[in-house]
Amino acid sequence: MSTQPPQPPVPSRLASIAAAIDILDQLPGGNLILTKVEYLLNWGRAASLWPLTFGLACCAIEMMAAFAGRFDLDRIGVIPRATPRQADLMIVAGRCTIKMAPIVRRLWEQMPEPKYVISMGSCATCGGPFYYDNYSILKGIDQVVPVDVYVPGCPPRPEALIEGILKLQEKIKVEPFLRRTVAAQA
Amino acid sequence: MPLRTEQLMLNMGPQHPSTHGVLRLVVTLDGENIVEVQPDIGYLHSSVEKMMEYRTYLMNVALVDRGMDYIAALANEEGYLLAVERLGGIDVPARARWLRTIMLEFQRLSSHLVWLGTWGIDLGATTVFLYCFREREVILDLFEQVTGGRLHHVYFRPGGVYEDLPPGWTDRALAFCDEFPGHLQEYHDLLTGNPIFLARTQGVGVLPKDAAITMGACGPVARASGINFDVRKAFPYEAYGEVEFDIPTFEQGDCFARYLVRMEEMRQSLRIIRQAIEKLPPGEIRSKVQVTVKLPKGEVYARTESPRGDLGVYLVSSGDDMPYRVKIRAPSFSNLYALTEMMRGWKVADVIAILGSVDIVLSDVDR
Numbered sequence: 001m002s003t004q005p006p007q008p009p010v011p012s013r014l015a016s017i018a019a020a021i022d023i024l025d026q027l028p029g030g031n032l033i034l035t036k037v038e039y040l041l042n043w044g045r046a047a048s049l050w051p052l053t054f055g056l057a058c059c060a061i062e063m064m065a066a067f068a069g070r071f072d073l074d075r076i077g078v079i080p081r082a083t084p085r086q087a088d089l090m091i092v093a094g095r096c097t098i099k100m101a102p103i104v105r106r107l108w109e110q111m112p113e114p115k116y117v118i119s120m121g122s123c124a125t126c127g128g129p130f131y132y133d134n135y136s137i138l139k140g141i142d143q144v145v146p147v148d149v150y151v152p153g154c155p156p157r158p159e160a161l162i163e164g165i166l167k168l169q170e171k172i173k174v175e176p177f178l179r180r181t182v183a184a185q186a
Numbered sequence: 187m188p189l190r191t192e193q194l195m196l197n198m199g200p201q202h203p204s205t206h207g208v209l210r211l212v213v214t215l216d217g218e219n220i221v222e223v224q225p226d227i228g229y230l231h232s233s234v235e236k237m238m239e240y241r242t243y244l245m246n247v248a249l250v251d252r253g254m255d256y257i258a259a260l261a262n263e264e265g266y267l268l269a270v271e272r273l274g275g276i277d278v279p280a281r282a283r284w285l286r287t288i289m290l291e292f293q294r295l296s297s298h299l300v301w302l303g304t305w306g307i308d309l310g311a312t313t314v315f316l317y318c319f320r321e322r323e324v325i326l327d328l329f330e331q332v333t334g335g336r337l338h339h340v341y342f343r344p345g346g347v348y349e350d351l352p353p354g355w356t357d358r359a360l361a362f363c364d365e366f367p368g369h370l371q372e373y374h375d376l377l378t379g380n381p382i383f384l385a386r387t388q389g390v391g392v393l394p395k396d397a398a399i400t401m402g403a404c405g406p407v408a409r410a411s412g413i414n415f416d417v418r419k420a421f422p423y424e425a426y427g428e429v430e431f432d433i434p435t436f437e438q439g440d441c442f443a444r445y446l447v448r449m450e451e452m453r454q455s456l457r458i459i460r461q462a463i464e465k466l467p468p469g470e471i472r473s474k475v476q477v478t479v480k481l482p483k484g485e486v487y488a489r490t491e492s493p494r495g496d497l498g499v500y501l502v503s504s505g506d507d508m509p510y511r512v513k514i515r516a517p518s519f520s521n522l523y524a525l526t527e528m529m530r531g532w533k534v535a536d537v538i539a540i541l542g543s544v545d546i547v548l549s550d551v552d553r
Contacts, residue, residue, distance in 0.1 A: 054201060056208060057230060057549055058256035058337055061300065065326075065336075068303075068319030100208055100229045103200055129252055133240045136233045154252070155337050 038176065045088075045114070046169040052087035053080040054107065057094025059121040059155040066158035078165060084110040089168070091161075092141045095123035095130055101144045108145040116172070118164050119147045122154045129154065193221060198537065200229045206304060206541070207548030209522075215534055223529045223537075225522055231552040238512045243270050243344055243479050246509070251338040254514060255550035258297040260289050261492035263342040266512075268423055269488035269501040270344050274481040278424075279470040282346035287425040288359070288462045289332070289341065291455040295366075296325045297493035298448050298455075302373060305445075305542035309386055314376050321369050324362055331355055344479055346472030356463050363456050370452060377445070387441035391528040391540035394439060401527055402520035405495020406451065407544055409435045410443035417491035429461045441543035448545075478507045494518050494545060518550035 055063060067073050067080060081087045084107045096104055108117065119141050122128030127139035141147060148171060151164035199210040208229035214221040234253030238246045250266045251259040264286060271278060278286075299318040306314030326336045331352050333339035341348050377383045393403065398411035408415060416433045418426040434450035436443035481503040489498040495517030504510040521544050528540050 058252060060207075061257060061337060064300075064304075065319060065323070068323075069316050070320070070323045095230070095232060097229060097231055099231070100200065103229075107201055129249065130232055130237070133237050134233050135236070136231045157336065 039173070042173045042175055046172040048077040048079075049089045049116070049165065049168070049172075050079055050081045050087050051089040051091045051118075052084050052107065052111070053082055054090060055093050056096055056100065057123065059093035059124070062155045062158055063091060063093045063120065063161060066161045071158040071162060073162065073165070076162070076165065076169075084108075085112065087111055088114065089116045089118065090145070091118045091120050092124040092145070092147075093120040093155075095121075095128065096138045096141050096144070097136050098138055099136075101138050104141065105144045114175075116148045116168055117141075117145050118149045118151060118161075118168060120151045120161060120164070121156055122152060125150045125152065191216060196534070199226075206546060209546070209548050209551075211537070211541075213529075213534065213537065218533050218535075220529050220532055220534060220537070223526045225525065227522070227548070227551050229552065230548045232549070234553045235512050235514060238509055240508065242477075242507050243481065243509065244477055246512075247342065247344075248338070248340045251340060253549070254516065254553060255492060255494060255497075255518065255547045256337065257300050257547055258293050258493045259338050260293040260341065261297075261490065261497060263339070264290055264424070265488060265490040265492065265497040265499045265514075266501075267342050267344060268490055269486050269499040270479075270481065272488055273484055273486040273501060273503055274344070274479060276345045276475055276479070277473050278346055279473055280467045281350075281469045282471045282473075283424045284462050284466045285347050285351070285471065286342060287429070288459055288466075289329075289339075289347075290424070291458045291462070292325055292328060292359075294455050294493045295452055296322050296329075298452050299325070301448065301493075301542075301545045305545075306377070308538045308542040309383060311376065311380070311383065314373060317369070317372060317376070321366065328355070328359055328362065331358075343472060343475070345475035346470070348472075350471050356466070359459065360463060363460055366456055367453070370449065373449070384442070386536070386539050387445060387543070389438075389440050389442075390536050391441045391532060391543060392439045393524055393528045395437075397527050398439070398524060401524040403495075403524040404517050404520055405491070405493070406444055406447040407495065407521050407524060409433065410447045411439035412437040417489050417496055421489060423488075423490060425462060425465075426458075428465070429458050431458050441539055444543045444545075480505065480507045481509075489515075492517055494547065494550065495521060514553055516550045516553060518546040518548075522546050522551055 090108055119125045123130060124141045127137055130137040131139060149164045149168045151160050153160050194215045196213040196215055198213055200208040210226040212224040212226060232253050234249060238249060241249060247263055250262040254262040299322040303315035303318035329339060330336055332355060333341040393411045395412045398408050398413055412435060414433060414435045419433055431454045434447050436446055483503060483505040485502040487498060487500045489496055497517055498515030500513040501509055502511040525544050529537060
């Protein structure tokens with residue numbers, strides 16, 4: 001009897017989606033195995049970052065410009081939410097005073113896990129032009145909340161903010177998300 | 187038996203999507219009616235007046251951009267530099283004065299567009315925001331080609347401006363001036379004919395003329411209450427004495443009148459820009475001024491019309507290369523206290539509409 005040459009597996013719809021987001025594993029029998037559930041979750045989370053609309057100073061105007069027509073953050077899944085309970089990203093845009101710092105901390109605490117912080121602009125990163133001779137501005141928002149991505153600039157252009165969000169997405173995509181949650185529950 | 191009611195204290199802010207920054211309003215309510223509004227400020231106090239005492243006159247230009255009204259950075263530079271130039275007797279060449287006028291009016295346009303867009307969001311008209319920011323990006327492009335910055339320009343210098351216009355800029359600016367009235371009509375179509383918008387703004391938050399004078403309201407807020415005063419007309423600076431424009435005033439004093447004043451101001455700004463580009467003289471853009479310029483001993487008060495109103499800078503010099511004391515009379519600050527008068531007696535739902543119509547910038551209030 002003649003031996004048939006091995007047929008390539010017919011790509012199903014699921015397989016083509018899996019190939020598109022790079023979670024397809026192929027075994028010698030042609031079996032598809034979706035091993036990286038974590039990867040899929042992270043991919044989903046990275047593509048729908050909902051920031052808290054929280055403007056402090058000048059950078060908030062550039063943040064608004066990034067949400068508006070020309071730069072359009074909606075197209076990478078970033079949709080502003082007005083309440084910390086629905087947000088998973090906090091963009092600290094602008095200088096933070098010592099009077100405002102406890103409120104920023106409280107807002108961060110009100111956000112559900114997992115949550116991320118982008119420090120936008122020099123003032124939020126290190127005090128910026130208000131570093132010297134100043135008694136009222138906090139020298140960097142990282143004294144109050146943990147920061148994931150720093151965006152430099154005074155103020156950063158909307159392109160710079162988009163770059164910061166893309167960097168955060170890269171960071172989310174390689175995060176041990178499930179293990180982190182288990183560790184937190186234990 | 188009369189129903190016993192209690193007054194309720196409602197905290198609005200400092201984190202609220204409609205407070206335009208970090209303002210906390212302590213609203214005392216009787217049922218749904220506002221008894222009293224007490225603004226709590228200082229959440230953005232950046233001690234700019236103190237910092238200016240430790241920086242040279244040139245360095246302070248960059249500081250007033252950020253530390254004061256950040257939506258209209260050039261207007262701050264103008265207010266500050268007018269004081270410096272008056273005290274030092276620094277001469278500004280004619281071309282620089284006209285360039286400043288053009289830039290200041292573009293700044294007024296972009297500032298009013300931010301106000302209109304954010305107020306539209308506050309009142310539930312999200313489309314206006316997208317339309318306004320579309321036009322604002324064109325203005326920011328024009329700014330960027332001249333000054334290099336989108337928001338903070340550091341373009342004015344003691345004794346002139348930093349750079350001349352790039353080739354072809356005036357054509358692009360005029361092209362914008364030609365198309366902008368059409369966009370202005372779009373905003374009118376979206377808002378002025380909108381029954382929801384009219385119900386939320388017409389007759390709401392009335393500020394009577396005498397109250398406006400007593401509370402020190404200035405700028406578009408005062409002009410919407412029937413006060414025909416504009417610093418550009420009353421005490422002309424730069425090239426404002428040589429251009430023709432009207433001051434829109436309305437008698438009603440409500441939110442709708444404040445909206446109409448700003449919409450008409452945008453049209454007048456276009457008029458000024460057109461005339462200024464036409465009359466723009468050739469020549470020097472900057473007089474010879476030392477980098478560490480020393481001003482003679484003395485004091486001066488300079489007032490300008492920023493997009494928010496009467497911006498005054500009081501500057502004291504002790505003969506050094508740094509100011510001895512700078513006091514900024516911020517337009518948003520006095521308008522914020524006129525707000526308490528506007529809100530009294532209205533419903534709690536009107537707070538947002540009234541607050542947005544005043545157009546305060548918290549950085550300007552707190553400095």
